[in-house]
Amino acid sequence: EIVMAQSPATLSVSPGERATLSCRASQSVSSNLAWYQHKPGQAPRLLIYGTSTRATGIPARFSGSGSGTEFTVTISSLQSEDFAVYYCQQYNNWPITFGQGTRLEIK
């Protein structure tokens, strides 16, 4: 199976600043990469699919990039509601696999 590695495990950023989260796949997943935001007690929320397409209702401050094995999601100006855990997911190969997550916390 494809192993997804996210870095860093925890990222401390001040509101208003930019945050960049990374995801690396153990083999190419083409552009079949999604990002999810997860807050405690809530359902995960799809942010981005196809590496760079924002899901319905996702603000433009979220952007995704990459291809093959290296991917990033950038939040251009952090809002209070953006502090959460973020997961990447590859859906290029079965089984679908997720990264271990990056916790984005307030600095």
Add this chain to the structure above:
Amino acid sequence: QVQLQESGPRLVKPSETLSLTCTVSGYSISSGYYWGWIRQFPGKGLEWIGSIYHSGNTYYNPSLKSRVALSVDTSKNQFSLKLNSVTAADTAVYYCAGITTAGFSDYWGQGTLVTVSS
């Protein structure tokens, strides 16, 4: 608005079968999505368990394939998970999800914590 809601026992004894049902509202499960289960171990990441199409075609995580079965009931707009021979290692929050034909999930349930303990 599409909503998914998990239901089922929150406590299961070791060696028994974990059974969960997901009720979908606002969308017919026969309309083209895959429907699946994903779990999150305490303090850890997400693991995809398996997906099922309304026709009954299933895809299982190879690590669980020998113990898992998914089913769908289109008349009730529900789909279900059965995981047998559970151990404490199966303690997790279980999410049901709507999965696009591409493979990403844009609809999720709130999740339900299932504890395996005697």
